[in-house]
Amino acid sequence: MRVLTVGSMYPPHHLGGYELIWREAVERLRRNGHDVMVLTSDFARPGSGEEEAGVRRDLRLYWRDHEWPRFGLRQRLGLERHNAAAFDRAVRDHRPDAVLWSAMGGMSLSLLARARRLRIPGAAMVCDEWLLYGPERDAWLHGFRGWRRVLAPFAWRATGIPASLEVAALGPALFMSDILRARSARAHAFERTRVEYLGADRHAFGEHPAQPWSWRLLYAGRIDRRKGIDLALRVLPLLPDEARLTIAGGGDEGHMRELEDIARAEGVCERVRFTEVPREGLAAEYAAADVVLFPVRWLEPWGLVPLEAMTVGTPVVASGRGGSGEYLEDGVNCLIADPDAGPPAFADAISRLAADEDLRARVRAGGLRTSERLGEDAWYDAVEEILVESRS
Numbered sequence: 157m158r159v160l161t162v163g164s165m166y167p168p169h170h171l172g173g174y175e176l177i178w179r180e181a182v183e184r185l186r187r188n189g190h191d192v193m194v195l196t197s198d199f200a201r202p203g204s205g206e207e208e209a210g211v212r213r214d215l216r217l218y219w220r221d222h223e224w225p226r227f228g229l230r231q232r233l234g235l236e237r238h239n240a241a242a243f244d245r246a247v248r249d250h251r252p253d254a255v256l257w258s259a260m261g262g263m264s265l266s267l268l269a270r271a272r273r274l275r276i277p278g279a280a281m282v283c284d285e286w287l288l289y290g291p292e293r294d295a296w297l298h299g300f301r302g303w304r305r306v307l308a309p310f311a312w313r314a315t316g317i318p319a320s321l322e323v324a325a326l327g328p329a330l331f332m333s334d335i336l337r338a339r340s341a342r343a344h345a346f347e348r349t350r351v352e353y354l355g356a357d358r359h360a361f362g363e364h365p366a367q368p369w370s371w372r373l374l375y376a377g378r379i380d381r382r383k384g385i386d387l388a389l390r391v392l393p394l395l396p397d398e399a400r401l402t403i404a405g406g407g408d409e410g411h412m413r414e415l416e417d418i419a420r421a422e423g424v425c426e427r428v429r430f431t432e433v434p435r436e437g438l439a440a441e442y443a444a445a446d447v448v449l450f451p452v453r454w455l456e457p458w459g460l461v462p463l464e465a466m467t468v469g470t471p472v473v474a475s476g477r478g479g480s481g482e483y484l485e486d487g488v489n490c491l492i493a494d495p496d497a498g499p500p501a502f503a504d505a506i507s508r509l510a511a512d513e514d515l516r517a518r519v520r521a522g523g524l525r526t527s528e529r530l531g532e533d534a535w536y537d538a539v540e541e542i543l544v545e546s547r548s
């Protein structure tokens with residue numbers, strides 16, 4: 157099958173795990189004999205690594221540097237026409253049998269209707285909330301909401317750019333969690349949906365032996381205000397002086413500066429290490445930690461970090477919010493701490509683990525069982541299956 161896959165950020169130029177999932181899906185499709193072209197945005201991170209064949213970075217985003225700048229009508233139309241031309245070139249050159257839509261937040265959602273007009277079947281891999289915030293952040297489509305909706309057909313005819321969101325063009329949609337599908341279904345009417353959980357890569361994250369407690373804390377993941385990283389910092393003054401925290405991740409540089417300010421205000425700068433760790437180095441970071449903190453405040457669509465930590469054998473203290481709540485069990489495979497209760501809730505959970513070796517052993521064993529139950533193959537098999545289904 158010839159597949160054109162479209163999304164916002166494709167590695168090595170990316171910010172987090174969902175983009176890595178997209179790349180793994182592409183690589184597996186190629187290994188299974190499919191001819192895949194990637195069409196993504198021109199977002200770039202200097203020094204991110206070598207480019208791979210079959211990737212076009214021709215699309216433009218409505219998002220820049222973790223901000224949503226305002227676009228005038230002429231700018232919006234120019235961006236949309238640019239992206240439409242890039243999409244048409246990719247279709248002409250690759251002649252796809254199907255389009256696989258990945259994260260489209262901040263993108264031209266008019267491309268969905270464009271693909272449908274060209275009668276190209278579609279399938280969607282929905283790992284984050286782009287179907288919820290995307291229509292608001294698409295400055296072109298947003299201009300035709302409310303009473304202006306009646307103008308959408310005229311705008312399409314006048315400009316050649318679709319001015320309404322055609323969710324039906326997604327085709328069968330694969331969601332990463334039940335909560336993400338339910339929230340998306342409240343906003344849109346889907347024809348066919350499916351949920352498949354994604355586990356950790358057991359080849360990259362192998363089990364390490366248990367170790368004596370030494371107050372080594374780890375946050376791993378994207379730097380994002382919704383992640384509750386400030387809670388991990390503010391917990392340090394409530395723990396013994398030997399407690400150390402590693403914050404391993406990149407992303408919002410503005411929030412990173414805020415976190416550094418919090419560390420100074422709390423007087424814990426010498427107890428915190430900020431670092432970016434390449435994917436191949438994450439397993440060692442998990443193995444070196446006594447506990448991994450996952451203090452997300454928002455309803456995160458999934459949450460792969462706790463599963464990676466569990467696969468390595470490191471206990472997890474998490475908020476349990478969002479998709480991760482579908483596999484996290486307090487006292488069984490993790491300890492749950494309420495982020496609304498603030499740093500004391502996390503300090504209490506961490507201290508309980510520190511003081512009780514039997515509790516650590518139970519949580520570790522429960523995490524290992526969970527990681528064995530939730531593999532990664534089912535998700536990637538489902539990606540291929542929805543592409544086949546899209547053509548039926």
